[in-house]
Amino acid sequence: MVRKNELPACPVAVTVSLIGSKWKLLILRDLTAKVCRFNELKRSLVGVSHKMLAQSLRELETDGIVSRTVFEGKVPHVEYELTALGRSMDPILKAMAQWGEKYKKDNVLND
Template sequence: MPTKKNVFCPVECTLDAIAGRWKVLIIHQLLEGTKRFNQLQRELGGITHRTLTKQLREMEERGLVNRKDYKEIPPRVEYRLSPLGQSLESVLLAMHEWGESYGRKVLQKK
């Protein structure tokens, strides 16, 4: 029988919130401002309709993304980062800087 983990790790919590191939890229796009679904899909290139829908729903459930449905025909839905989602900007910038530094070190070793 699996045991439940009793230790809280803030880093693991952060990684869990942005885990996956697309969430960080979605956040990056939404840091530029509010976007419609099709605009996000075009800008992300390669993400399927189903996957984008799933990722946005998960991010909405976690409070990272706000969804606004205008109840119009044709449908118009917009997505934007919530204040909580916007607070990830500094985290992503730090990850970017670390990745550049790490990448240079890896290339130097080759």
């Protein structure tokens, strides 16, 4: 978790500092729909490197937005899901999706 005195004064800047990267937003998009394993996220996020995905997930976990659960067994695996704090960002993601759809409809030329 980040210390309060390390956060920007502006609330929008706080949000951007936590989820403002392209990959973090797309990770949140995917985890809003379901719990995912690392490779599921990697396949979904076309162009993300292994290193960038791992780093983004670690940062989201550190900030309390994503939880990571390790399952031991013959084939150990890790699953990622949104925490309650992460799920509270759902309205933000929905608003971004609606805005993106409207932008595409109003500002993109049809071929």
